[in-house]
Amino acid sequence: MTDAEATPGLATLTRPDHAAARDLVAAGIDSGALVTVVGRCTVEYEGRAASTLGPGERHVMLKPDGAALVHTDEGQQPVNWQPPDCDHEATLAEDRLLVESHRETPAEHLRVHFESLLHVGTYPLTDERDLALEGTEADLRERILNEPALVESGFVPLATERQTPAGAVDLFGEDRDERTVVVELKRRRAGPDAVGQLGRYVDAVERDLHAETEVRGILVAPSVTDRARRLLAERGLEFVALSPPGGRER
Amino acid sequence: MTDAEATPGLATLTRPDHAAARDLVAAGIDSGALVTVVGRCTVEYEGRAASTLGPGERHVMLKPDGAALVHTDEGQQPVNWQPPDCDHEATLAEDRLLVESHRETPAEHLRVHFESLLHVGTYPLTDERDLALEGTEADLRERILNEPALVESGFVPLATERQTPAGAVDLFGEDRDERTVVVELKRRRAGPDAVGQLGRYVDAVERDLHAETEVRGILVAPSVTDRARRLLAERGLEFVALSPPGGRER
DNA sequence: GTATAGATCTCGTAA
DNA sequence: TTACGAGGTCTATAC
Numbered sequence: 001m002t003d004a005e006a007t008p009g010l011a012t013l014t015r016p017d018h019a020a021a022r023d024l025v026a027a028g029i030d031s032g033a034l035v036t037v038v039g040r041c042t043v044e045y046e047g048r049a050a051s052t053l054g055p056g057e058r059h060v061m062l063k064p065d066g067a068a069l070v071h072t073d074e075g076q077q078p079v080n081w082q083p084p085d086c087d088h089e090a091t092l093a094e095d096r097l098l099v100e101s102h103r104e105t106p107a108e109h110l111r112v113h114f115e116s117l118l119h120v121g122t123y124p125l126t127d128e129r130d131l132a133l134e135g136t137e138a139d140l141r142e143r144i145l146n147e148p149a150l151v152e153s154g155f156v157p158l159a160t161e162r163q164t165p166a167g168a169v170d171l172f173g174e175d176r177d178e179r180t181v182v183v184e185l186k187r188r189r190a191g192p193d194a195v196g197q198l199g200r201y202v203d204a205v206e207r208d209l210h211a212e213t214e215v216r217g218i219l220v221a222p223s224v225t226d227r228a229r230r231l232l233a234e235r236g237l238e239f240v241a242l243s244p245p246g247g248r249e250r
Numbered sequence: 251m252t253d254a255e256a257t258p259g260l261a262t263l264t265r266p267d268h269a270a271a272r273d274l275v276a277a278g279i280d281s282g283a284l285v286t287v288v289g290r291c292t293v294e295y296e297g298r299a300a301s302t303l304g305p306g307e308r309h310v311m312l313k314p315d316g317a318a319l320v321h322t323d324e325g326q327q328p329v330n331w332q333p334p335d336c337d338h339e340a341t342l343a344e345d346r347l348l349v350e351s352h353r354e355t356p357a358e359h360l361r362v363h364f365e366s367l368l369h370v371g372t373y374p375l376t377d378e379r380d381l382a383l384e385g386t387e388a389d390l391r392e393r394i395l396n397e398p399a400l401v402e403s404g405f406v407p408l409a410t411e412r413q414t415p416a417g418a419v420d421l422f423g424e425d426r427d428e429r430t431v432v433v434e435l436k437r438r439r440a441g442p443d444a445v446g447q448l449g450r451y452v453d454a455v456e457r458d459l460h461a462e463t464e465v466r467g468i469l470v471a472p473s474v475t476d477r478a479r480r481l482l483a484e485r486g487l488e489f490v491a492l493s494p495p496g497g498r499e500r
Numbered sequence: 501g502t503a504t505a506g507a508t509c510t511c512g513t514a515a
Numbered sequence: 516t517t518a519c520g521a522g523g524t525c526t527a528t529a530c
Contacts, residue, residue, distance in 0.1 A: 014262055038373045048508040049385030050496045056377035065324045073284055073375040074315045076333050083326050123288045125323040127306035181435030194448030215323055246300045298523040
């Protein structure tokens with residue numbers, strides 16, 4: 001262990017033997033540290049799907065909340081993983097480090113067999129986790145509530161997340177002629193799925209109110225794809241171009 | 251550097267000073283290594299959206315393909331990140347390590363300001379990345395192509411990924427009475443979106459063939475939600491329960 | 501490059 | 516627990 005006194009729980013081993021690695025990984029898991037293992041390994045997964053991964057050098061991260069990540073040198077996404085709330089375990093199998101992570105409901109199991117080890121580390125991390133994010137769909141909704149005319153002159157918002165038999169409507173209101181308006185919000189360019197959502201909500205509200213007057217449906221997004229625009233036209237739905245504040249997306 | 255001769259490019263520093271950390275991170279980026287920095291930091295992001303993250307201890311990974319990940323002690327997903335093909339940079343700002351990652355199209359910038367450092371590592375990784383995965387939607391499709399009666403007796407598949415004005419149909423064929431059948435596949439329990447997809451494809455095929463006879467639409471999935479089942483009924487669409495091979499999902 | 505949909509999606513929230 | 520939809524989704528594939 002390096003500098004253990006300066007930061008209790010912080011420990012690293014470079015090119016350790018498998019037994020020493022097993023001991024450190026197990027200690028790190030027990031102590032609630034974030035544990036990393038870098039080395040040549042194979043990976044097996046079985047659960048919602050099943051996979052095998054042949055030998056290669058990878059970076060394995062075990063989080064104290066039970067998440068596990070296997071990263072190769074490429075890609076933003078891990079090549080294999082386990083979600084939070086799994087149980088991690090480090091053992092020796094045929095004198096080699098074996099890292100496993102398991103959960104029930106659904107039953108899922110991840111096994112990482114190490115052939116050789118470049119590095120093992122245990123890092124006791126504390127974090128307040130107070131990410132402040134802007135440019136979301138919620139920000140777009142606030143923008144409209146502050147200035148409803150951005151949708152159209154005379155638009156009056158009456159409710160957000162209004163429940164219908166088809167789900168919650170992002171924004172529900174009336175136009176200047178008191179016609180019911182259902183608004184679906186997207187923080188980025190909208191495709192066919194967004195039109196499908198809006199259509200379901202409009203149908204559900206029409207049925208719910210068994211309205212005499214037509215219910216209008218408006219998709220609010222920075223832009224729409226051609227196919228989405230065609231689908232909107234087919235269903236008599238409308239589009240208003242509007243971006244959330246904060247981002248650079250247009 | 252530890253054991254540099256045994257594995258060229260492998261280097262680690264525990265509780266380094268910021269200048270030494272900057273040099274090692276920069277060298278790791280230049281050499282095409284996977285670089286990790288663990289320490290107390292703040293994070294700023296601006297691009298498709300914008301975010302700030304106050305001080306906390308995190309694990310930062312810089313991949314040689316240009317991806318960057320900032321992980322806290324919780325969650326499967328990184329709290330901040332950059333996708334592959336970004337340019338990484340390590341500098342000193344007011345004598346503290348500053349790690350940045352940037353790309354154009356869309357313009358996105360990530361800044362990690364370190365207050366203190368627990369560990370820095372550079373790991374030269376090679377990987378063939380030959381993940382063999384089963385239990386996917388493609389496997390479900392193969393299962394049906396091998397035994398079309400799993401959909402229904404007399405079903406004849408004619409094409410996969412058949413193009414329509416509404417997009418590609420997962421599976422296209424005929425029933426025993428030579429009626430056109432459009433099949434939408436889902437590897438797991440299907441919800442309202444899946445019904446919307448199937449409906450769009452059925453509409454598009456009906457229009458495309460301006461068929462005299464009705465076009466049937468069948469959703470094939472392990473199960474459906476109640477709301478999806480209702481939507482299927484409303485649109486005269488059908489459901490067949492079938493799971494992909496390989497997984498444990500039911 | 502854009503568009504479309506899959507994913508062991510993950511994640512939060514509401515019923 | 517399940518369902519539903521957002522996400523800086525990411526990723527692969529077709530256009």
